[in-house]
Amino acid sequence: MVYMKKGLFLTICLFIVSVTAVAQQRGGGGTPEENAKQTTEWMTAELKLTAEQIPQVEAINLSMAKERTQLMQNSGGNMDSAREAMQKLTEKTEEALSKILTNEQLDEYKKQAAQRQGGRGNR
Numbered sequence: 426m427v428y429m430k431k432g433l434f435l436t437i438c439l440f441i442v443s444v445t446a447v448a449q450q451r452g453g454g455g456t457p458e459e460n461a462k463q464t465t466e467w468m469t470a471e472l473k474l475t476a477e478q479i480p481q482v483e484a485i486n487l488s489m490a491k492e493r494t495q496l497m498q499n500s501g502g503n504m505d506s507a508r509e510a511m512q513k514l515t516e517k518t519e520e521a522l523s524k525i526l527t528n529e530q531l532d533e534y535k536k537q538a539a540q541r542q543g544g545r546g547n548r
Contacts (some may be wrong), residue, residue, distance in 0.1 A: 457490035464490070471537060472530040481525045489518045 455463065465483040468474055474482060492514055500507035515538075523531055 457487060457494050461487035461490040468534065472526065472533055474526075474530070478525055482522065485518060485521045485525070489514060 461483060464486045465479065468482055468486075469479055493511065496507045496510050496514065500510075504511075519531070519535065522534060526534060
Protein backbone atom coordinates (compact mmCIF):
# COMPACT_ATOMS: atom_id res chain seq x y z
CA MET A 426 0.00 0.00 0.00
CA VAL A 427 2.82 2.40 0.89
CA TYR A 428 4.55 1.62 -2.40
CA MET A 429 1.36 2.41 -4.33
CA LYS A 430 1.06 5.79 -2.61
CA LYS A 431 4.69 6.62 -3.35
CA GLY A 432 4.25 5.51 -6.96
CA LEU A 433 1.14 7.62 -7.37
CA PHE A 434 2.88 10.61 -5.80
CA LEU A 435 5.88 10.24 -8.13
CA THR A 436 3.59 9.88 -11.14
CA ILE A 437 1.76 13.09 -10.24
CA CYS A 438 5.06 14.92 -9.72
CA LEU A 439 6.37 13.78 -13.10
CA PHE A 440 3.13 14.85 -14.76
CA ILE A 441 3.38 18.35 -13.26
CA VAL A 442 7.01 18.69 -14.33
CA SER A 443 6.24 17.56 -17.87
CA VAL A 444 3.27 19.95 -18.23
CA THR A 445 5.42 22.83 -17.00
CA ALA A 446 8.19 21.95 -19.45
CA VAL A 447 5.76 21.83 -22.38
CA ALA A 448 4.27 25.20 -21.40
CA GLN A 449 7.72 26.77 -21.30
CA GLN A 450 8.62 25.31 -24.69
CA ARG A 451 5.51 26.94 -26.13
CA GLY A 452 6.60 30.34 -24.89
CA GLY A 453 4.23 30.51 -21.97
CA GLY A 454 6.83 30.76 -19.26
CA GLY A 455 9.37 33.24 -20.60
CA THR A 456 10.02 36.87 -19.86
CA PRO A 457 8.40 39.50 -22.08
CA GLU A 458 11.77 39.97 -23.77
CA GLU A 459 12.10 36.24 -24.50
CA ASN A 460 8.52 36.03 -25.73
CA ALA A 461 8.97 39.09 -27.99
CA LYS A 462 12.17 37.63 -29.44
CA GLN A 463 10.49 34.28 -30.06
CA THR A 464 7.50 35.94 -31.74
CA THR A 465 9.77 38.11 -33.88
CA GLU A 466 11.78 35.05 -34.96
CA TRP A 467 8.54 33.28 -35.89
CA MET A 468 7.32 36.33 -37.83
CA THR A 469 10.70 36.77 -39.57
CA ALA A 470 10.60 33.19 -40.82
CA GLU A 471 6.91 32.93 -41.64
CA LEU A 472 6.32 36.44 -43.03
CA LYS A 473 9.77 36.90 -44.57
CA LEU A 474 10.36 40.22 -42.82
CA THR A 475 12.90 42.58 -44.34
CA ALA A 476 15.94 43.80 -42.42
CA GLU A 477 14.17 47.14 -42.02
CA GLN A 478 10.98 45.56 -40.65
CA ILE A 479 12.63 43.30 -38.04
CA PRO A 480 13.58 45.93 -35.41
CA GLN A 481 10.24 47.70 -35.81
CA VAL A 482 8.29 44.46 -35.41
CA GLU A 483 10.44 43.43 -32.45
CA ALA A 484 9.66 46.74 -30.70
CA ILE A 485 5.92 46.16 -31.20
CA ASN A 486 6.21 42.56 -29.99
CA LEU A 487 8.12 43.66 -26.88
CA SER A 488 5.54 46.31 -26.06
CA MET A 489 2.73 43.78 -26.54
CA ALA A 490 4.50 41.14 -24.44
CA LYS A 491 5.02 43.62 -21.58
CA GLU A 492 1.40 44.76 -21.71
CA ARG A 493 0.16 41.16 -21.87
CA THR A 494 2.29 40.25 -18.84
CA GLN A 495 0.90 43.23 -16.95
CA LEU A 496 -2.67 42.29 -17.88
CA MET A 497 -2.14 38.74 -16.66
CA GLN A 498 -0.63 39.95 -13.39
CA ASN A 499 -3.51 42.36 -12.85
CA SER A 500 -6.04 39.60 -13.53
CA GLY A 501 -4.35 37.17 -11.18
CA GLY A 502 -3.84 34.77 -14.08
CA ASN A 503 -7.59 34.55 -14.75
CA MET A 504 -7.95 34.66 -18.54
CA ASP A 505 -11.70 35.21 -18.40
CA SER A 506 -11.30 38.51 -16.58
CA ALA A 507 -8.53 39.63 -18.96
CA ARG A 508 -10.19 38.48 -22.21
CA GLU A 509 -11.63 41.86 -23.27
CA ALA A 510 -8.39 43.71 -22.50
CA MET A 511 -6.42 41.04 -24.39
CA GLN A 512 -8.69 41.48 -27.41
CA LYS A 513 -8.07 45.24 -27.37
CA LEU A 514 -4.33 44.61 -27.09
CA THR A 515 -4.50 42.29 -30.11
CA GLU A 516 -6.33 44.95 -32.11
CA LYS A 517 -3.78 47.59 -31.04
CA THR A 518 -0.95 45.29 -32.10
CA GLU A 519 -2.51 44.57 -35.49
CA GLU A 520 -3.00 48.30 -36.05
CA ALA A 521 0.68 48.97 -35.27
CA LEU A 522 1.81 46.08 -37.47
CA SER A 523 -0.37 47.32 -40.36
CA LYS A 524 1.89 50.38 -40.57
CA ILE A 525 4.99 48.18 -41.04
CA LEU A 526 3.91 44.99 -42.80
CA THR A 527 2.75 44.68 -46.39
CA ASN A 528 -0.90 43.74 -46.93
CA GLU A 529 0.16 40.19 -47.80
CA GLN A 530 2.31 39.88 -44.67
CA LEU A 531 -0.48 41.26 -42.48
CA ASP A 532 -3.04 38.87 -43.95
CA GLU A 533 -0.69 35.93 -43.34
CA TYR A 534 0.03 37.16 -39.80
CA LYS A 535 -3.69 37.34 -38.98
CA LYS A 536 -4.31 33.91 -40.50
CA GLN A 537 -1.50 32.23 -38.58
CA ALA A 538 -2.22 34.12 -35.35
CA ALA A 539 -5.83 32.89 -35.51
CA GLN A 540 -4.61 29.32 -36.00
CA ARG A 541 -2.22 29.61 -33.06
CA GLN A 542 -4.93 31.09 -30.83
CA GLY A 543 -7.33 28.35 -31.87
CA GLY A 544 -5.01 25.76 -30.37
CA ARG A 545 -4.69 27.69 -27.12
CA GLY A 546 -8.40 28.15 -26.64
CA ASN A 547 -8.90 24.44 -26.05
CA ARG A 548 -6.87 24.20 -22.87
